[in-house]
Amino acid sequence: MNIWKSVMKFIYHFASPKHFYRISGKLIPWFGWLAAILLIAGSIDGLFFAPVDYQQGDSYRIIFIHVPAAWMSMFVYMVMASAGAIGMIWKIKLADVVASSSAPIGAAFTALALITGSIWGKPMWGAWWVWDARLTSELILLFLYLGFMALESAIEDPRAAARACAILAIVGVINIPIIHYSVEWWNTLHQGATVTKLDKPSIHISMLIPLLLMALGFKLYYATVVLIRARNKVLYAEQNNRWVKEIVKQSG
């Protein structure tokens, strides 16, 4: 029990607004620059050096945006729901802040995945949109994000809003395995998994490397933006505290 207690003490300490503000300020430039380097390297590798596909020719290159965006749409939701649950159970305010900061970013990734998928679908399948299980469940994910944001802005009391949003996020988690396994459980027009399966990835290494560079770049971009957003929210929520006033005074 002592170890548990000291772990919790460390978490509470880290999650205190003042420490979070200080540490996140140091992390943001690192994450931001790494994200920029990875995204530039991944784009150049993906657009100029990766070979054409034997079936789809050059059109497949939209994969380097579509797939990382789709992965992030699910990853951000898991972060949002976990943070919501932590905020609800342990009443750590920072967790609620992370959940609410993640929602618009996740919604943007989901919209990007849907739009790039549509642009890819028209030439390859012959349709902008079909109501198969993969596309429909991803569209539901977008509505879950939008619902989270709408619910948050509809409830005035921030604590009640965080609680309601956390419950919505937790209920919506069930959609994540459905999105992932939709292509296995049901017949879909969407292809099966290329990379995220137990088998060896069915993509050539020269195409896999830029894809993974982009995926990592997307992840670090999310880390950067979520920290910036959370930092602003923390500062706003703590505006009456002395440490915030000192920061304001220092920056003139």
Add this chain to the structure above:
Amino acid sequence: MNPKRKSRLILVLLILAGTGLAVALGTMALKENIQYYLSPSEVKAGKAPVERSFRLAGLVSNGSVKREKNGLTTHFDITDNVETITVTYTGILPDLFREGQGIVATGKLSDGSHFIAEEVLAKHDENYMPPPVQDALDKAKGMQESGEKAQ
């Protein structure tokens, strides 16, 4: 863990279990309706609706594509390597349509094994590789097959 936190943790787990169960039951009940298409075997087994439009998917059989003189009507066979259904389609086919390629056709059965399509979509698979690698794989497969024949 203090009792309040514990009860809230249990609440979160109950929400997860409850929605999980509800969605699992719902999707199981709707299993047939969530399927985007039927395979030729399923159609031959009588699972296809009569006089109502549905989707049929499979591979375009090698050597089965025949175009009519007007240039827009195409006849081809769809197979899942067990059963085969002949399809007729009038219209523009997607770029990826070719022999051996997976497709999804929407339309109606005119008799037991003839399908009149109103729309044809191409279904690409999960493999991505450069052309030389694909050629090498095909060649290796061809050599293997001819080797088997020689034996």
